[in-house]
Amino acid sequence: MIDNLSSQITKASTDTNHEQDNSKFNDDVNLDNSVPNSIDINLHPNSNLDEHKIIQPPVCIDCGAHAGLITDIILFCGGMSYAFEPNIYLYNILQSKYDNNQNVILSQTAVSNKFHKTEFLMDCGGIFSQGNRIVESIDSTYGMHEVQVVDLSKIIEKYILPKHKRIYFLKLDVEGAEFDIMDSILQKGLYKHIDYIACETHERFFSDGEAKIKKLRDSIKSHRADNVLLDWI
Secondary structure: OHHHHHHOEEOEEEOOOOOEEOOEOOOOOOHHHHOOOOEEEEOOOOOOOOOEEEEOOOEEEEEOOOOOHHHHHHHHOOOEEEEEOOOHHHHHHHHHHOOOOOOEEEEOOEEEOOOEEEEEEEOOOOOOOOOOEOOOOOOOOEEEEEEEEEEHHHHHHHHHHHHOOOEEEEEEOOOOOHHHHHHHHHHOOHHHHEEEEEEOOOHHHOOOHHHHHHHHHHHHHHOOOOOEEOOOO
C-alpha cells in the first residue's frame, strides 16, 4: 500500500528554468532538492574562532492544511512544510498558492493510522468548511469525493525523518482522525523526534468521545510526552 503514495504526494519544487517539477514522492525520488539549504550561523562573531554550526531549518508537517496558515508561518520562519489537505477544492487553491515553492511538499491526501481509500465528508458548513472530514460522526455529513488516506506514522518513519534530523512542528487538525494518529505516534515513540505536536481534538464528534479523550490524555501522561499540546487553539 505504501507504493500508492507515489501517486498521491507530489514534490513542489522548481528546476533551473523555474518550471514546476512534478516528480513523485517515493523511494525513487531524491528529495534533497526539496529541502532548503542549511543556515550557516557563526557562533563566535566577535572572536578569532572559526567555528560554525549548521542549523536545520524548521520542518513542519501540516495535517489539515486548509488555507495554509501554519505552512505560511513556517515559510516565513525560513522552514519547509509537508502539507496534507484532502479537500480537493482547498488543495487546488494550495497548489496555486505554493506553485513553484520548493519548500512546500503538498499532498491531496487524508491522514490516519492506515493506508486506504474512503469518502471525504462535508458538514453543513459547505465545501470550504473546517469541519469537513473522513471520520464518520454523530453530526450530519454528506459525501463529497473519494480520497486516499495515508498512514502518517509510516510517512514520518519512511520518508520524512530519514531526510531531516528532527521535525519542529506537527499540526493535527484532522477532525476526529487525531485519536488513531496520536495513538500510533505515542506507541511508536515518534513524538520523541518532534519538538512540538499541536493536536486539535474533536471528541464531540463521537458518542464515546469522553472515553477517547481520556485515553489520549492518559497515554500522553504515561509516555511523558510533554511536547503534545491538546489545547493549542
